[in-house]
Amino acid sequence: MSVGTSRAPGVRGILCPPAGHAGPAGPGLGELGIDPDDLPDGLVVADESGRVICFNAAAARITAVRAADALGIRIESALPLEDLEGRRWWQLTDPYGGLVTRVAQPERNLLLPGGREVLVSARYVRSRPKGPLSRLVVSLRDTEARRRTERSHAELIATVAHELRSPLTSVKGFTATLLAKWERFTDDQKRLMLETVDADANRVTRLIAELLDISRIDSGRLELRRQPVDIGAAVGRHIQAHVAAGQDADRFLVRLQQPLPDLWADPDKIDQVLSNLLENAVRHGEGTVTIDVAPSPSLRVRGATDTAVTVSDEGSGIPEESMGRVFTRFWRGSKRGGTGLGLYIVKGIVEAHGGTITVGRAASGGAQFRFTLPVGAPAYLQ
Secondary structure (H helix, E strand, O other): OOOOOOOOOOOOOOHHHHHHOOOOOOOOOOOOOOOOHOOOOEEEOOOOOEEEEOOOOHHHHHOOOOOHHHHHHHHHHHHHOOOOOOOOHHHHHOOOOOOOOOOEEEEEEOOOOOEEEEEEEEEEEOOOOOOOOEEEEEEEOOHHHHHHHHHHHHHHHHHHHHHHHHHHHHHHHHHHHHHHHHHOOHHHHHHHHHHHHHHHHHHHHHHHHHHHHHHHHHHHHOOOOOOOOOOOHHHHHHHHHHOOOOOEEEEEEEEEEOHHHHHHHHOOHHHHHHHHHHHHHHOOOOEEEEEEEEEEOOOOOOOOEEEEEEOOOOOOOOOOHHHHOOOOOOOOOOOOOOOOOOOHHHHHHHHHHOEEEEEEOOOOOOEEEEEEEEEEOOOOOO
16 A cells, blocks of 8 residues: 655654653553553554654554554555545545534544545544644554454344244244134144144244343343252253153263352353253263262362362264354354354353353263352352
8 A cells, every 4th residue: 555755854753752741631651651552453643734643553454554654644645544435534524624623533434445444533632722733643443343243243133033933934824824714623733733833932932032141141231140059959950851851861860979069149040051051962962961060179269169060961072173162152063953042141141150161072972061150158148
């Protein structure tokens, strides 16, 4: 990229000359011991004449312009920005000749040469209110992180739309059929249709609950209602539910190492974690599903004890190359089915409790999930 070669006399170096200047709001970067190259965002500063006096390392990375080439030239040459309609941004904003009451430009998407998007915001520094511009400070951010977030949201919407379409179509079809031809069906046929509608309605309810959990996890607003939890009894309830649903009782092996420390957690959330891990082991694994519950030395507090729960099966396990993606959104094993959101939610719940969760290979060769939960009563009860 060509950025021109005209330089103002006396300009040298890549650090901002005003970095050590203490302004009205407090000390400058230099007084805080911060090098502009240490900043995570791109920083470009122009002086009262509009020539670049600071072009930090992040700005050079984002724009693909060397700092040595940018220093001393006009800022519109160092940063030839255009808006999304192809108009030159500096001509539109006119920081040096525009309104003297203007103090900033809000963040917006602009284009670098070649069409690369970058997030740009600007601050107008004046020596006195309504005075001439003494410094133009421009912040640059790469849009890649935002694009990844947007792609993730788009995938979530597409997945949810797909998962909702099937049960809602079924519910609509069966209810319409029953309303139109109620008298033509036997009681057994009506029961079968209504049971199908009920199952599909439960599926929609579960999906909505997953979406709410993801929203709370991503925003850090997952609420926990801690109370004493008997983790052994909770495991037993889930196994009984699988047996009642048709699984062989001999397929499950529970090993409780006593004594277990008192566990304070959100029982509903812990049920959600156990339900997901056992469901995965039963559906995607093979052979015996083993659940180990044991005390474990705390990684956070010396001398303290956590509760560790390990769920393993005897199936083919998770491929090594997939281990790092198991707890990400939309990850599914070799068998299709489900939204791929369950393990992402499990990880969020465990971490909200202050615990950890890992995935590995069991001694039998199958998948092994192990999560630990810190124990002890909440602070307000101590």
